[in-house]
Amino acid sequence: MERQASCPSTAAPIGGLLNTASFLREKGIQPSPQRLRIYEALASTREHPSADAIHRQLSPEMPTLSRTTVYSTLELFVGAGIAQELAITGSQLRFDAEVSSHAHFACRSCGCVVDLGGLQAASLPELPLGFIAESSQYFITGICPSCTVSTLA
Amino acid sequence: MERQASCPSTAAPIGGLLNTASFLREKGIQPSPQRLRIYEALASTREHPSADAIHRQLSPEMPTLSRTTVYSTLELFVGAGIAQELAITGSQLRFDAEVSSHAHFACRSCGCVVDLGGLQAASLPELPLGFIAESSQYFITGICPSCTVSTLA
DNA sequence: GATGGGAATTGTACAAAGTACAAGTCTGTT
DNA sequence: AACAGACTTGTACTTTGTACAATTCCCATC
Incomplete structure (x- = not known):
């Protein structure tokens, strides 16, 4: 679990973030500065971050952001259907703002x-x-291209 | 996470356990009393126990059995291809002695x-x-029949 | 039967992920 | 301005799993 950043997941935003606040309101979620930034952080990456990864990413700009808020906010998003949880690594939950049914590789x-x-x-x-049934997951675990190369070296 | 035992997973043995020791030897695993009992415990249930559940089950008959042994033995089994890990719950790994490809419901x-x-x-x-690819999992999460009934009550 | 060495097991300490909960802060409404 | 409810924070805790050194066991050889 070392070279997270070098793996082949491009970091382009998934959808338009022009008005995250009204999007959250539409989904029945009262916006707050914390919720806006957490949703934007999740929706603007394809790295499927863990709750702690999001907390680490936002801490510099929101120094008082607590881990508890990140955990409870992500759970709120999952309950509202605007994020999904992936139990793919076995040791931590990963989150994804893309809620359509698709498979994952870890x-x-x-x-x-x-x-x-x-x-x-x-x-x-x-x-x-x-x-x-409430949700379903299909995932494959193995070795990604970056790690295959560096293992051979 | 309360009524584990009442769920609809029948507890019939999966295969013949007549000679677990030679089975393990065939798979390149040196048998030991701990390994035999751990494998038998895993193979004789369809409840997909966690490592700690196996430890709790075996502790009365093997009071000195350590958690570390259970964890390392299960990992040994997975490496030898006679057990598979399920990351289905998100909070703990569950194990299955049935290694053929099949889906799970949690x-x-x-x-x-x-x-x-x-x-x-x-x-x-x-x-x-x-x-x-090294392994793949397909799972569905939701509510089982027992819990549906008791939720309605 | 004794003995030496490697493998297996044990127990403690630790780390990481997530939860519980009470206290504090913010926000919107009256 | 004040109140109520929602949101956030921070601490303490639980659970799951890992690291590692010390001990025990097993087995081959003498």
């Missing part, structure tokens, strides 16, 4: 998480009667 | 994990060039 060496293509819903296993 | 209320059917390989997203 590198066991550097910890990076990158997007893969979508899944064909028709081919997924059906849920037995009585189970209520 | 109940957000009681924490139970049950087996679902297999996946059609053809429908899975393809991995871009340079990525090396």
